[in-house]
């Protein structure tokens with residue numbers, strides 16, 4: 001195998017963050033997900049996923065974009081793994097497409113699909129990169145959606161069986177497992193609000209999905225541990241500090257209500273074995289069916305908590321207007337990305353400290369953080385995304401401040417390795433450390449990628465006892 005090294009990867013480092021105080025074992029990674037990069041949506045026996053169906057439905061995704069080809073990673077993976085090597089990261093978080101492995105969601109295994117991930121894992125290990133495998137990053141087999149998807153309890157059992165297939169095949173080499181990516185989005189954006197696949201708008205289905213995702217997490221965690229005794233298993237939640245728009249009591253109470261709905265709805269069952277008190281009442285009395293033992297399963301101890309952090313939430317009270325009687329607002333003098341996400345680095349420190357104080361997870365890994373910019377190469381073909389490097393540096397400083405306050409933060413993954421299909425927003429938002437020209441599929445390491453490379457190298461050098 002040849003690993004090509006881009007010679008000029010370490011130019012232009014102008015953004016400063018000193019990584020030396022981070023511990024030697026710190027994980028430096030980049031993240032992707034299957035539907036967003038793989039393409040090959042119907043190749044080699046893959047079954048359709050809910051995202052194939054959704055993005056092929058007119059009006060669901062901006063400009064009619066779909067993940068049919070995406071970054072063509074399914075065919076270009078060796079070059080993409082070389083990019084990881086060039087970036088110098090020691091970890092890669094990717095997800096497996098469930099319908100590539102099990103086209104009907106259960107039963108028959110598609111050997112060709114499984115072989116793709118088998119090669120990918122070997123390719124990572126050959127390059128000295130630790131695989132962090134996410135089982136579910138939103139691409140449910142369409143066949144299971146026909147049976148109710150996450151609103152159906154059986155889906156949790158099918159997920160357990162899918163986890164077992166992967167554990168048996170890859171568990172000798174993959175030791176870091178993430179069951180679910182952002183269950184809030186899976187369940188509530190997918191089934192309650194319907195703006196993401198499968199596009200269901202039904203309050204009851206949303207709450208059922210919340211519960212079944214939690215149940216499936218517990219079942220899969222136990223299955224993984226049964227087959228891979230040295231597995232480290234976690235889950236990645238999208239979390240945000242919630243601030244009141246003012247000091248007024250009703251705004252503060254609104255922030256607490258929203259925190260229960262947005263953060264604690266998953267944190268509490270996972271780490272305390274109970275849903276937040278009064279949550280279902282405040283959501284119109286709609287609750288899932290909870291059977292004996294469900295919450296014990298959901299709260300199966302985690303080896304690490306994955307935190308995906310992008311923004312804070314700010315809310316004000318709107319008494320009597322329903323949906324928790326509040327409204328999200330923008331404070332003056334705040335900055336938002338072109339994905340409508342507030343840039344608020346200190347929120348990461350606040351969030352990490354709060355998680356440690358309230359829940360004491362053994363270990364916290366930032367499994368996603370990154371910035372969308374309207375990147376374009378200049379005349380020399382360079383992508384000068386210094387703002388992205390600044391954004392990452394500021395969030396790392398925030399994570400480091402949390403570490404100094406005693407929070408066990410053990411790793412950080414940039415979202416994302418590559419520009420890719422940004423769900424209902426299509427290809428316009430770009431979040432990669434590597435620019436993708438979708439016409440030619442040419443990859444160009446951005447300035448932020450070179451900067452990240454140097455940062456990781458400086459950390460390594462600091463721990464080898466010498467500064468470069």
Ligand code: FCB
Nearest residue numbers: 033181182238415422423
């Ligand atoms: C997260 C998703 C990830 C990507 C980023 C920008 O919510 O997990 O797939 O879309 O947002």
